[in-house]
Amino acid sequence: MISRQQLIQQIKQKKTFLCVGLDTDVDKIPEFLKEYPDPAFEFNKRIIDATKDLCIAYKPNAAFYESRGMKGLQSLISTYEYLPKDCLSIIDAKRGDIGNTSDNYAKAFFNEDVTGMGFDAITVTPYMGNDSVTPYLKYDGKWVIILALTSSVGSKDFQYLNTGEGYLYETVIQKANTWAGVDRLMFVVGATKSTEFTNIRQYAPDNFLLVPGVGAQGGSLEEVCKYGITKDCGLIVNASRSIIYASNGEDFAEAARAEALSLQQQMQAELEKAGVI
Numbered sequence: 001m002i003s004r005q006q007l008i009q010q011i012k013q014k015k016t017f018l019c020v021g022l023d024t025d026v027d028k029i030p031e032f033l034k035e036y037p038d039p040a041f042e043f044n045k046r047i048i049d050a051t052k053d054l055c056i057a058y059k060p061n062a063a064f065y066e067s068r069g070m071k072g073l074q075s076l077i078s079t080y081e082y083l084p085k086d087c088l089s090i091i092d093a094k095r096g097d098i099g100n101t102s103d104n105y106a107k108a109f110f111n112e113d114v115t116g117m118g119f120d121a122i123t124v125t126p127y128m129g130n131d132s133v134t135p136y137l138k139y140d141g142k143w144v145i146i147l148a149l150t151s152s153v154g155s156k157d158f159q160y161l162n163t164g165e166g167y168l169y170e171t172v173i174q175k176a177n178t179w180a181g182v183d184r185l186m187f188v189v190g191a192t193k194s195t196e197f198t199n200i201r202q203y204a205p206d207n208f209l210l211v212p213g214v215g216a217q218g219g220s221l222e223e224v225c226k227y228g229i230t231k232d233c234g235l236i237v238n239a240s241r242s243i244i245y246a247s248n249g250e251d252f253a254e255a256a257r258a259e260a261l262s263l264q265q266q267m268q269a270e271l272e273k274a275g276v277i
């Protein structure tokens, strides 16, 4: 379990707010790993070893594991067990359903005694409202990360709809912030929407924001920080493909480290500029 205070402390100590996304596609990992009993886990293990001093969070995306059935689930459980305990573990599952179903999704990813997975945080879609989100909040100390303004092109289809009181994504943030405090609730905001961060900070001045979309999707870390960083940092910036697939040769872990190091150095400069460290 990682509290808000511990998260801020990790960011200051490690001088980074990088989240490494473990979107591990077995068709994209180096050939030589395929001889191992669990190639996806072997890949993740080496990525984690190569990056753990440069990041404060890891985010396996459930889709890449669930799509492989039982084998994928085992890779996910083994990866969860291997994650460094000082890093925030986020399962990017984007769940959302009626209460009793959400209870079971929460159990699947939070109840380590039952499933072998006790992630610190889960991404949740807000579309079904309060009763679809509260089951995750029953787990003391666990984080719920609500999709607010996504990095996708399709974000315009619903998230920018005018509710009469502003954009739908603004309503999502305001409403969700009545369900739990900033010690339990984060929001997903895509790096490709960096100019919206000033607006988002009006509604979420102190929430941590999980920001995917730098690297492969072309979002700018500098712009995200310009409009989104707070005195506590308030940002967890994710990069998946640009780090884990920096090379598909035997040097993949070294190449991943080089990418992560470059982001960490930019993040350190931003933390200094904002007076966080």
Ligand SMILES: O=c1ccn([C@@H]2O[C@H](COP(=O)(O)O)[C@@H](O)[C@H]2O)c(=O)[nH]1
Binding pocket: 021, 023, 061, 092, 149, 150, 151, 152, 188, 189, 190, 212, 213, 214, 215, 216, 217, 238, 239, 240, 241, 242
């Ligand atoms: O708005 C969103 C929400 C989630 N994601 C997820 O983040 C990573 C991004 O991967 P990259 O390879 O760095 O582009 C991936 O797991 C997405 O499902 C997002 O991109 N945008």
